[in-house]
Amino acid sequence: AQRVTQPEKLLSVFKGAPVELKCNYSYSGSPELFWYVQYSRQRLQLLLRHISRESIKGFTADLNKGETSFHLKKPFAQEEDSAMYYCALITDSWGKLQFGAGTQVVVTP
Amino acid sequence: ETGVTQSPTHLIKTRGQQVTLRCSSQSGHNTVSWYQQALGQGPQFIFQYYREEENGRGNFPPRFSGLQFPNYSSELNVNALELDDSALYLCASRPGLAGKDGSSEQYFGPGTRLTVT
Numbered sequence: 653a654q655r656v657t658q659p660e661k662l663l664s665v666f667k668g669a670p671v672e673l674k675c676n677y678s679y680s681g682s683p684e685l686f687w688y689v690q691y692s693r694q695r696l697q698l699l700l701r702h703i704s705r706e707s708i709k710g711f712t713a714d715l716n717k718g719e720t721s722f723h724l725k726k727p728f729a730q731e732e733d734s735a736m737y738y739c740a741l742i743t744d745s746w747g748k749l750q751f752g753a754g755t756q757v758v759v760t761p
Numbered sequence: 762e763t764g765v766t767q768s769p770t771h772l773i774k775t776r777g778q779q780v781t782l783r784c785s786s787q788s789g790h791n792t793v794s795w796y797q798q799a800l801g802q803g804p805q806f807i808f809q810y811y812r813e814e815e816n817g818r819g820n821f822p823p824r825f826s827g828l829q830f831p832n833y834s835s836e837l838n839v840n841a842l843e844l845d846d847s848a849l850y851l852c853a854s855r856p857g858l859a860g861k862d863g864s865s866e867q868y869f870g871p872g873t874r875l876t877v878t
Contacts, residue, residue, distance in 0.1 A: 656803075658803075684865055686865075695764075695765075695869050695870065695871050695872070696804070696851065696869040697868075697869065698866050698867070701865070701866070738803050738804075740803075742865055744817070745858065746809055746811075746816055746817035746858060747792070747794075747809075747855070747858055747865050747867070748794070748806045748809065748817050748819070749794070749796075749804070749806060749853075749867060750806065751796075751803030751804045751805070752803050753801070753802055753803050754802075754803050
């Protein structure tokens with residue numbers, strides 16, 4: 653069975669401090685991994701995916717197959733980064749998303 | 762370009778009743794997925810429709826059923842409602858199946874909040 657684990661329910665950081673959201677997955681093959689974000693009163697939306705290897709809003713995420721992790725990082729958090737973040741993976745050809753429980757990020761000035 | 766829309770926004774039902782939730786996919790998208798998000802949890806995959814046929818189902822009982830119409834809009838039906846069915850129901854669409862003729866990125870609707878009393 654595949655599973656996504658986000659160990660932190662809440663991360664509180666100060667503006668300008670680095671932030672790292674942890675995501676670990678269990679899957680023996682090659683998954684497709686994503687980070688989705690939900691800002692207050694907005695719908696769930698894609699932040700970034702590992703195959704793109706891009707930086708979005710200053711966030712990056714590196715797939716570590718050895719550690720089966722896909723941690724999300726940003727060197728300098730901003731107040732507008734306050735949101736709920738979900739790690740998700742796809743392991744089948746249907747494109748079924750499997751989500752973690754989510755991490756609430758609060759950035760305080 | 763119109764995004765994914767869902768109706769109703771919220772509703773309250775009594776245990777044992779039946780409910781139908783509706784979703785209009787984003788223009789050009791022929792794949793629709795439904796997710797259940799309980800309070801404090803991530804979304805859980807219910808099922809997916811591609812060109813009017815169900816082609817994937819999560820760990821949900823048969824009383825959860827769905828339809829996709831020729832215009833690619835979709836319905837989620839839940840029979841014999843239970844208290845644990847109280848959740849936010851999300852619809853997501855994308856153009857085609859992941860890895861085939863479409864993108865794996867899914868575009869989510871705002872959700873329908875269902876409360877079962």
